[in-house]
Structure formats: structure tokens, C-alpha cells
Amino acid sequence: MINNRTSRLAALASSVLVALSSATLHAEEVQIKTQKLDDNIYVLFGRGGNIAAHVGEQGTYIIDDQFAKLAPQIKAALKELNPNAAEFVINTHYHGDHTGGNEVFAQAGAHVIAHHNVHKRLQEKHGEGSDFLPRLSFGQDMTLHFNGEHARLVHFAHAHTDGDAVVFFDDANIVHMGDIYFNLGGLPFVDVDGGGSVDGVLNAVQSVIDSIGDDTQVIPGHGPMSNKAGLKTYHALITKAKGMMLDAIKQHKTLEAVLEADPLGPLEIEYAGWLPKERVTTLFYRSLTGEIN
Numbered sequence: 518m519i520n521n522r523t524s525r526l527a528a529l530a531s532s533v534l535v536a537l538s539s540a541t542l543h544a545e546e547v548q549i550k551t552q553k554l555d556d557n558i559y560v561l562f563g564r565g566g567n568i569a570a571h572v573g574e575q576g577t578y579i580i581d582d583q584f585a586k587l588a589p590q591i592k593a594a595l596k597e598l599n600p601n602a603a604e605f606v607i608n609t610h611y612h613g614d615h616t617g618g619n620e621v622f623a624q625a626g627a628h629v630i631a632h633h634n635v636h637k638r639l640q641e642k643h644g645e646g647s648d649f650l651p652r653l654s655f656g657q658d659m660t661l662h663f664n665g666e667h668a669r670l671v672h673f674a675h676a677h678t679d680g681d682a683v684v685f686f687d688d689a690n691i692v693h694m695g696d697i698y699f700n701l702g703g704l705p706f707v708d709v710d711g712g713g714s715v716d717g718v719l720n721a722v723q724s725v726i727d728s729i730g731d732d733t734q735v736i737p738g739h740g741p742m743s744n745k746a747g748l749k750t751y752h753a754l755i756t757k758a759k760g761m762m763l764d765a766i767k768q769h770k771t772l773e774a775v776l777e778a779d780p781l782g783p784l785e786i787e788y789a790g791w792l793p794k795e796r797v798t799t800l801f802y803r804s805l806t807g808e809i810n
């Protein structure tokens with residue numbers, strides 16, 4: 518299923534694949550790389566969704582936690598920043614490559630925070646009472662007052678999933694987008710079965726573009742650090758793809774005929790092994806036609 522392409526793009530993209538099949542994950546092969554963003558905030562790149570760590574006088578909290586198998590490496594990387602265990606874990610959405618460490622961190626004393634729909638979906642997956650579930654869940658927004666920062670967790674409806682949260686560190690001028698932003702040079706994975714939609718992604722991205730500055734540091738769910746210009750490029754690409762898809766849907770009607778017409782072909786973008794063009798085309802089709810089965 519994974520193409521052994523050598524480009525950085527494919528390497529990053531295939532890390533997302535492992536998200537979806539953690540059984541293939543060999544923790545010993547994964548290096549956690551820490552990048553400092555400001556005095557208190559770091560981003561940790563490993564396998565799965567990018568982790569942000571907020572470290573300060575009161576302790577540490579993190580945004581997303583990748584996979585359970587990586588928890589020892591993640592904890593070790595966090596310990597280099599601060600000796601205290603994580604007090605809180607914020608989940609940007611329910612996917613396993615962002616919530617896989619929840620149980621391990623919860624059992625070490627952290628309180629997991631996420632949108633109500635993340636709680637609902639993890640409850641369906643792991644059962645009531647599981648330590649994978651958030652202990653605190655919210656609807657539209659929530660603010661975490663810790664380490665002198667007032668981190669705003671803001672829900673964007675039906676974007677990558679139905680439980681996405683973007684985390685704004687206003688004082689630090691940093692934002693964590695979760696998987697609303699795949700910074701891999703291609704189109705996003707829109708989890709239609711998880712309540713996501715193309716228009717929701719576009720709305721969320723535009724809303725963040727409108728609320729940040731040119732110098733705001735943007736942490737994507739996957740891929741390297743970015744900024745407002747990167748978000749604009751991403752938004753433009755998705756908008757272009759949406760237009761091509763709508764034209765093809767109008768002309769060809771059925772999914773089979775649209776796939777045959779290959780409307781996204783002219784974009785000439787690279788696709789990950791786990792998210793080939795046919796799958797992106799299908800997800801965009803289902804989202805844009807409202808056919809979610």
C-alpha cells in the first residue's frame with residue numbers, strides 16, 4: 518500500500534498513512550524531532566500528527582499525542598523541555614494518529630480536552646470509561662489559562678472531521694491547525710465519514726487566514742511549519758480543485774464517470790500512497806454532492 522517514493526513529500530505523506538494503520542508502526546524507528554517556536558512553545562515531529570508542547574512555570578501541556586507506541590519517546594522529548602509530566606492533552610480531532618497516546622498520558626495524570634464530537638467518536642471506539650476519552654469536552658470554544666497563556670480552542674464545524682479544534686496562542690502569535698491543514702503540497706484528506714466536508718475545510722482555513730498576521734507561526738496537522746502565505750496557497754489549491762470537481766460533476770453526473778474523467782489530473786500534484794487521487798476525487802465528490810454513502 519505504501520509507495521517507496523523518496524521525496525520529502527511522500528515521506529511525510531506516508532507518515533499519515535501509518536496514522537491509519539498503526540499496526541505497522543515500529544516505534545524504535547521513529548525519531549521525535551523538537552523545533553522551538555518561542556520561549557514556551559515547541560513543535561514535535563514524529564510519526565502521525567504534529568504535536569505542540571506548551572512549557573512554562575506551571576508545567577507542560579500538549580496538543581495531540583500521536584500513537585501509544587510512541588508515548589515513551591514523546592515523554593522523553595517533553596522531559597528535555599520540562600521535568601513535569603503533561604498536565605493537559607488537547608486533541609485537535611479524533612483520528613488515531615492524534616489521539617493514540619491519550620490513554621498513556623491520561624494514566625500518567627494528564628486531563629484530555631477535546632470537542633464533544635471527539636468524545637463521542639472515541640467513546641464509540643473505546644467504550645465508556647476508557648482513558649482514551651477526553652475528560653473535558655466543549656462545543657464552540659474553550660480557553661485554557663495556563664503558563665501565562667490563554668490558549669483558545671475554537672471548533673470549526675464539518676471541516677476535516679466533525680470535531681475539529683484549532684488552537685490559537687494569541688500572545689505567542691502561534692496557531693495549531695490540526696488536520697484542517699495538511700501542509701504536504703497536495704489536497705487534504707476530507708474525512709467525509711467522520712463528518713468532514715470540503716466547504717468546511719475552506720471555511721475554516723479562510724477564517725484562520727482572516728484572523729492571523731503575516732508573521733504568525735502556523736503548525737499544520739502534518740508537514741513542516743508554515744504561515745499565512747502557506748495557508749493562502751493551500752486555500753487556493755483546494756478552491757481550484759473544488760471548481761474542477763463541480764464542473765466535472767455537472768458534466769458527468771455519476772461518481773464512476775467523474776473518476777473516469779479525472780478532473781484533478783491537470784493539477785499535477787503528488788498523492789500519498791494511502792490517499793491516491795481516486796480517493797481524493799471520491800471524497801470531494803461525496804462531499805460536494807452531499808452523497809456520503
Ligand SMILES: [Zn+2]
Pocket residue numbers: 610612677696
Ligand atoms: Zn486526521
